[in-house]
Structures are given as structure tokens and as C-alpha cells.
Amino acid sequence: MLNYLQSLMRFNTMKIDIGKGLRQAILMFIPLMIGYLVDYFSIGLLIATGTLAHIYVFGGSVRSKLRIVLLTTCGLSIAMVLGSLTVNQPLIFGGLLLAVTVIPYYIFSALNIPGPSSTFFIVAFSLPINLPYAPEEALTRGVAMFIGGLLATVVVVITIILTKESAESTAIKSDYKMIKTLIHSFNDRDAFGTVSPKAVVSFRYTDNQLITASGKKSKESSKFQRILLLHTLAQGIYSELLELNGKDSRPLPNEIKEMADYIIDMVLSDGKTDAKWSKEIAVASEYQNLVDYIFKVDEIINANADRVEHEVDIRVSIYGQRIIENLTLDSYVFRNTLRYTIIMAIAVFVALMFDFDKAYWIPLSAHTVLIGATTVHSFERAGSRSIGTIIGVLILSLILLSTPPIPVAIILLTLAAGVTEIFVGANYSFAVIFITIQVILLNGLASNHLTILIALPRIIDVIVGVVIAVIGLLILGRKTASSMLPETIADVVRDEAKVFHYLFSENGYHSVKQDKKEMVLLSVKLNNMIQVYNSANGEVATNKKRVRYHYPSIYALEEISFMLKRALNNAQREHIDDLKMGKYLVIFENIAKHFETGKHIEKQHLPELPQYVYIQTALNNIQNNCAESRESISSIETK
Structure with a gap:
């Protein structure tokens, strides 16, 4: 318990981002204050909400930053339109809320994009609950959100220009x-x-x-x-x-x-x-x-x-391929998304069936727990979310007792948004205090109801959402990754064997299109293997020593992939005869079978390759690791 509490309080000062926090605060303050001064506050509020697209921009290339901020802008705008059209139709609203949550979650997971995932898509879709029911204004609201996203894009472009080095x-x-x-x-x-x-x-x-x-x-x-x-x-x-x-x-x-x-x-x-x-x-x-x-x-x-x-030889983006190739039960990303969908569906059902006042707070709270990198990390986020929300609600309740005027609420909202972005990477527990203040004030300003009654009920909503997520993880997330890991490694081994044969066979297969296809497929499998390994390390009911014995083999497979990629770019690579090829393919298959069945394998001698000798070395290392890991695992199980 002490270690758990320490993990909630640990600050990573390297992840404090003052610049991003200041930019987000300014982005929200300007449209809110202008909207208030010209008596179009609801439009200013929607534009300010659209600027949340800026939050999704982290490190990366110019193109990736612009792609993320623009696609997020479109997503938030569509979420607002759909929410405005269906807010008074619970069944359709609940189904769309689940879709708006799951689709971004899957895309962000498949592309390994860091950040809040579906968090602000849920906020954008659900904000119409706090606005007057006006489906005829759905498009206008969506356009206002889009304008906010464009403001965020302008800020991102300016930041890129001012950055000295790409x-x-x-x-x-x-x-x-x-x-x-x-x-x-x-x-x-x-x-x-x-x-x-x-x-x-x-x-x-x-x-x-x-x-x-x-x-x-x-x-x-x-x-x-x-x-x-x-x-x-x-x-x-x-x-x-x-x-x-x-x-x-x-x-x-x-x-x-x-x-x-x-x-x-x-x-x-x-x-x-x-x-x-x-x-x-x-x-x-x-x-x-x-x-x-x-x-x-x-x-x-x-x-x-x-x-x-x-x-030069220019390569093409593999974003589309990653999204498509992960749509299989062999993919940990896809399985994780299915688990996420089930738990979120329960959260949405509970929120709507029992007619909670601000129903979206329950799925929002469940979501913030589920986007943890591992099960252990998710449990840490559950504690952070609960403690941070309670503190945030109590602080905001004291402020709301004095019924602050709208300009003061605007300043508090923008300060909370800025502080959130400064500290969210450094300590989630601390940041949640300000996330809570930010979202409640956003909802209160939208409904024009800034009283203590908008704050205190949120504690119950958050606890319900966290409990649903934790129970769901305990039931569905106990050993998913660790049980998948051996088979996932075997898949990578067989894919590398396929690429090895493709590259070094005397039959002389060659096609630029096929080259890229083979490496994309292998890249997806490798990425999947690494995610499964990291997740298995973070599962609750997992023997960590047993999982970690796989790491040397995983690392060696990464190195083999690296060497295969080097060979792929070498038009002058040498080929090997069928006898040598057969021996290599047998070793690949023996290793794959070892991971699938756990059976001991006898190390076999590999003939030398004329080039890329390290592939032979890495395969020998894996054979050694398989024997050593099997003995170590057996001793662990015996104890």
C-alpha cells in the first residue's frame, strides 16, 4: 500500500511542460473572454472547447503534428454535431457515445500516439447535455468547435516556426x-x-x-x-x-x-x-x-x-497499414480495444439506465482509468482519479460558495487548463485536481449554472466510473497479455523466417512493392510483440520473472528484423543454396514451436551466411536463451 501511495505522489520533473500549459491557457482565454464581451458567450465557449485539439500535439515531425491537430479538430467537431442531434434520445446517444469513445481509442492505440486518447472526444460529444436542446444549431456548434481547432492549428504552426530545430x-x-x-x-x-x-x-x-x-x-x-x-x-x-x-x-x-x-x-x-x-x-x-x-x-x-x-530512397507512411493490420484477434491492440469496449459499454449503460444527472462523467472516469499503459498503471490512475477528483471538487465547491461572476470563472477555467497541461505528464494525481476544476467549470458555464450543486455530485459519478473500470480490469485484464506473449513471439519468428527466405533464397524474389509489404507486416508484428511484452509486465496476476525471461529473445528478434531490413535495402546481397536455407528455416520453426508449446529444443549448428553474419549469431543467442529460460522457468515453477 505504501508503494502504491508513493507511486501516486511521484513527480517526474522532466515531463513538466510550461510552454504547452501557457499556450493552452491563452487559447481558451481569448475566445471565452471575447465571447463574453460581445454577448456571444456560448459560441466563445464552443470555440474554446475546440482549442483542446492542441492538447493532442506532442513531439514529432511537422507533418505528424499538423495531421494530429487537424484530424482531432475534425473529430471534436463531428462529436459536437452528433451530440447536439441525439442528446434527447438516450439509446442513440449512448450508442454514439460508445462509438465516439472506442474509435479514437483504437486509432490512438494502433498508431502509438501518446496523450489523452478519447478523453476530449467524450467531453465534446457530451457537452450538449449542458447546453439548451437545439438540434437545429448542431452544425453551428460544430463550426464553432472547428474554428477553435483552427486556432489551435495556428498556434501549432507558430510553435513549429519558432522551433530552432526540427x-x-x-x-x-x-x-x-x-x-x-x-x-x-x-x-x-x-x-x-x-x-x-x-x-x-x-x-x-x-x-x-x-x-x-x-x-x-x-x-x-x-x-x-x-x-x-x-x-x-x-x-x-x-x-x-x-x-x-x-x-x-x-x-x-x-x-x-x-x-x-x-x-x-x-x-x-x-x-x-x-x-x-x-x-x-x-x-x-x-x-x-x-x-x-x-x-x-x-x-x-x-x-x-x-x-x-x-x-535517396523515399519511403511511404505506414499509418493506414498499421490501422488495418491490427484489426485481428492476433493483435494485442485489437484485443485491448475489445476489452475497453466491453467495460465502456457497461459504464455507458449504467450511466444512462440509472439516469445520473451528468451521465457522461461515469464513462469519462472509466475511460481515464482504462488508458493506463498497463493494468498496474491503470490501477494507479484509478487512485489518482479518485483522490484528484475529490480534492478538485472540494476546492471548487469552496470557490463556488461565493458564486463567482463569469469573468472570474473564465480566469479560473483557463488557469486550470494551463496548470493541467503543465503537470499532467509529471504527476497525474496532481493534474486531475485541475482537470476536475476545468471540466466542471466548462459544464457550469455551458449550463449557466455556477453553484456548488454542479460540483459535489461529481464525486459519486467518478467513484462509480472508477469502480466499473477496476472491476472490469480485474475480470478481463488479469492475464491477457502474458497468455498471448509466447504465441505472439512465435508469430514474429515465423514472419522473420518468411522474410529471410524471401531475401536470401536462390529463387531471387524481388519487387519494390512486395519489399515494402513484407516489412510493413513484420513491423506490425514486432510492434505488437513489444506492446504485449510491456503489458504482460504490468499485469496484476502475472509471474514477472517468467515474463522477463522472454526479453533476451525479444531483443534478439528485434535485431534480426533490423538486419533483415538492412539486407532488404541491399540490391547486391548474396543468396544461399536450398540446403543452407532449409537448415535456417528449420531453426526458425523450432524456435517458434518452443514458444508455442514450451518444449525444450536442442541447439543446432547453423551454417555461416556470406553476409549479415549477425543473423546467425542472433539465432544462436535465441537458441541459448530458449534453453536457459526453460530451465529457469522450470525452477521457478518447482519452487
């Missing part, structure tokens, strides 16, 4: 800082093994930044193309380090370290350096590929626009 540039510099760490730790096998998993995560993050980066014109710009090439080369350097690690080719010559430091400094300074490399590099042939990659970085930094355009 997300893509920051990500590529992070890549090369990681390369520097890898190279300087390479001579110590243990140190390199510790850093290497972080590199996989770093490159995956940059991949997402570049996939979502900018529009067509930006993709045609030499700056973006240069960044894309530098990222590809960073992955090439890492793949060569993995190859050398697999062969235990140590120590790394000092000349390579010096040359790497030189080109990394060039990347970090955006190519602005007066120093020129004048030393000759003479190393053993086993290091030549690594040296070639390092020289290639220098060449790309100094290349003109025509040369960069000749070198």
Missing part, C-alpha cells in the same frame, strides 16, 4: 550520439551488449520520425533527403558493428574511432566545421565495410543537392 534533425543527431557511444564501448563486450538494446530503440524512434515527416514537398527537399540518408548510414554503421561483434573482432582500431568522432561532430554541427580530415586509414579487411560507411557519411554531408537526390 524533430527530424534532433532525431538524426540522437542517432549519431548513439553511434559514438556504441563505437567507444565496442571493445568491452559487456558494455556493448548493454548499449546495443538502446540503439535498437533509438533507431526505431528515428524511423517513426522520418516516416511521418513533412509532406511531399519536404520529402523532395535536399535537407530532408540528406537526413534520411544519414539515418540509413547510421543503421549501416550499427549493422557492421553487430557483424564485428558477432565475429568478436576486437579491439576496434583507434583510427576508426577518430574518424567516427570526426564525422559525428560534423553531423552534430550540421556540417559546419573548418577542420578537414587528412589522415590515411589503413585497417584490416574485416573492418573495411565499417570504414566505407563512415566515409560515406562524410560524402553525404558534403554532397550537393543533385548527388543527394540520386542517392
Whole structure:
């Protein structure tokens, strides 16, 4: 219990965002105050609500920020229109409320977009409960919300313009800082093994930044193309380090370290350096590929626009594919969405069936618990939501006793909105106090009823919603991910076997369209595996040691995927004969069967690959991990 309470009070000062809080406060204050002064307060209130689209914008590329704020603006506007049309028809209203909640939740989960998920879609859809019933004004209300979203978009654009460095540039510099760490730790096998998993995560993050980066014109710009090439080369350097690690080719010559430091400094300074490399590099042939990659970085930094355009290979966004490919029971995102839908449906049913005054507070409270990253995190959010709401309601009740005038309520609302955004990432319990004040004041201003009666009943609503969510999680969320994990890993193994055969078979399969399709499918499966593993770690009734024994194999599979991607981009890759291919495919299938059935496998010798030796090393590591993990799991179960 003490640990639980400590988790509720823990502040992460790194996630305090003063800038975002100030922007949100200003965005809400201006339309509210203008609406009040010109006697169109209801319109000003709707515009202010539309600015909540700004909350959904976090780190990312220019294109991803603009996409999120515009799509959220459209979603909030549609939610307002639908809510205004159906607010007096409980059955239709409840069904649409569930849809407005579940659809954004699924999309945000499938695309790994952080933030409040469906929270403000619920608020927008339900706000008409507090407004006069006027279905003929539905379109007008939706347009007002859209204008608020456009204001949020303008603020996002201004923020992007004022930002000195793009997300893509920051990500590529992070890549090369990681390369520097890898190279300087390479001579110590243990140190390199510790850093290497972080590199996989770093490159995956940059991949997402570049996939979502900018529009067509930006993709045609030499700056973006240069960044894309530098990222590809960073992955090439890492793949060569993995190859050398697999062969235990140590120590790394000092000349390579010096040359790497030189080109990394060039990347970090955006190519602005007066120093020129004048030393000759003479190393053993086993290091030549690594040296070639390092020289290639220098060449790309100094290349003109025509040369960069000749070198680059632009990739396409995979957003649509991720949404479609996760529509299967094999996907943890989809299963999690089904669980979420069931619990939210119960919350909506209870709220409407028992005729609660502000019925949407119950599903809203249940939702805020369910968007926790893991079951444990959701239980923490349940405590945060309950405690924060009670404190927020008590504070606001004291304020409302004096019946504050509308201008004062507007100032309180905008301050609460700003403080929420400043602290919501740092400590949810503290932020919920101000979320409660913000939403209750929003509803009170909408209904023109600023009294203590709008605050105190919310405590009961929140407790009911939290209880429904917690009971639902205890029944439906106890071991979902941990039971899925072995089969999920097996699916990844079989997908990698398929890609391996596609890439290295003597039959010579090749198609740009098929290339992208195969890697997209594998990317979805890998993302699913990582989500399932993280969720299994956070489940209540799960043996954490047993789950964590899978991590070395999961990491090795990520590295194999990384190497397969490198091979995919190499038109000169060498192929292997059917005999070697058969042995590799047997090992892949043995590993998959191990995870599916838990049966022990005997380690088998793998023939060497002519290139990408680390794939062989990683498969050997997985075979070792399977044997070791099985023995460790058996000892745990025996105890």
C-alpha cells in the first residue's frame, strides 16, 4: 500500500511542460473572454472547447503534428454535431457515445500516439447535455468547435516556426550520439551488449520520425533527403558493428574511432566545421565495410543537392497499414480495444439506465482509468482519479460558495487548463485536481449554472466510473497479455523466417512493392510483440520473472528484423543454396514451436551466411536463451 501511495505522489520533473500549459491557457482565454464581451458567450465557449485539439500535439515531425491537430479538430467537431442531434434520445446517444469513445481509442492505440486518447472526444460529444436542446444549431456548434481547432492549428504552426530545430534533425543527431557511444564501448563486450538494446530503440524512434515527416514537398527537399540518408548510414554503421561483434573482432582500431568522432561532430554541427580530415586509414579487411560507411557519411554531408537526390530512397507512411493490420484477434491492440469496449459499454449503460444527472462523467472516469499503459498503471490512475477528483471538487465547491461572476470563472477555467497541461505528464494525481476544476467549470458555464450543486455530485459519478473500470480490469485484464506473449513471439519468428527466405533464397524474389509489404507486416508484428511484452509486465496476476525471461529473445528478434531490413535495402546481397536455407528455416520453426508449446529444443549448428553474419549469431543467442529460460522457468515453477 505504501508503494502504491508513493507511486501516486511521484513527480517526474522532466515531463513538466510550461510552454504547452501557457499556450493552452491563452487559447481558451481569448475566445471565452471575447465571447463574453460581445454577448456571444456560448459560441466563445464552443470555440474554446475546440482549442483542446492542441492538447493532442506532442513531439514529432511537422507533418505528424499538423495531421494530429487537424484530424482531432475534425473529430471534436463531428462529436459536437452528433451530440447536439441525439442528446434527447438516450439509446442513440449512448450508442454514439460508445462509438465516439472506442474509435479514437483504437486509432490512438494502433498508431502509438501518446496523450489523452478519447478523453476530449467524450467531453465534446457530451457537452450538449449542458447546453439548451437545439438540434437545429448542431452544425453551428460544430463550426464553432472547428474554428477553435483552427486556432489551435495556428498556434501549432507558430510553435513549429519558432522551433530552432526540427524533430527530424534532433532525431538524426540522437542517432549519431548513439553511434559514438556504441563505437567507444565496442571493445568491452559487456558494455556493448548493454548499449546495443538502446540503439535498437533509438533507431526505431528515428524511423517513426522520418516516416511521418513533412509532406511531399519536404520529402523532395535536399535537407530532408540528406537526413534520411544519414539515418540509413547510421543503421549501416550499427549493422557492421553487430557483424564485428558477432565475429568478436576486437579491439576496434583507434583510427576508426577518430574518424567516427570526426564525422559525428560534423553531423552534430550540421556540417559546419573548418577542420578537414587528412589522415590515411589503413585497417584490416574485416573492418573495411565499417570504414566505407563512415566515409560515406562524410560524402553525404558534403554532397550537393543533385548527388543527394540520386542517392535517396523515399519511403511511404505506414499509418493506414498499421490501422488495418491490427484489426485481428492476433493483435494485442485489437484485443485491448475489445476489452475497453466491453467495460465502456457497461459504464455507458449504467450511466444512462440509472439516469445520473451528468451521465457522461461515469464513462469519462472509466475511460481515464482504462488508458493506463498497463493494468498496474491503470490501477494507479484509478487512485489518482479518485483522490484528484475529490480534492478538485472540494476546492471548487469552496470557490463556488461565493458564486463567482463569469469573468472570474473564465480566469479560473483557463488557469486550470494551463496548470493541467503543465503537470499532467509529471504527476497525474496532481493534474486531475485541475482537470476536475476545468471540466466542471466548462459544464457550469455551458449550463449557466455556477453553484456548488454542479460540483459535489461529481464525486459519486467518478467513484462509480472508477469502480466499473477496476472491476472490469480485474475480470478481463488479469492475464491477457502474458497468455498471448509466447504465441505472439512465435508469430514474429515465423514472419522473420518468411522474410529471410524471401531475401536470401536462390529463387531471387524481388519487387519494390512486395519489399515494402513484407516489412510493413513484420513491423506490425514486432510492434505488437513489444506492446504485449510491456503489458504482460504490468499485469496484476502475472509471474514477472517468467515474463522477463522472454526479453533476451525479444531483443534478439528485434535485431534480426533490423538486419533483415538492412539486407532488404541491399540490391547486391548474396543468396544461399536450398540446403543452407532449409537448415535456417528449420531453426526458425523450432524456435517458434518452443514458444508455442514450451518444449525444450536442442541447439543446432547453423551454417555461416556470406553476409549479415549477425543473423546467425542472433539465432544462436535465441537458441541459448530458449534453453536457459526453460530451465529457469522450470525452477521457478518447482519452487
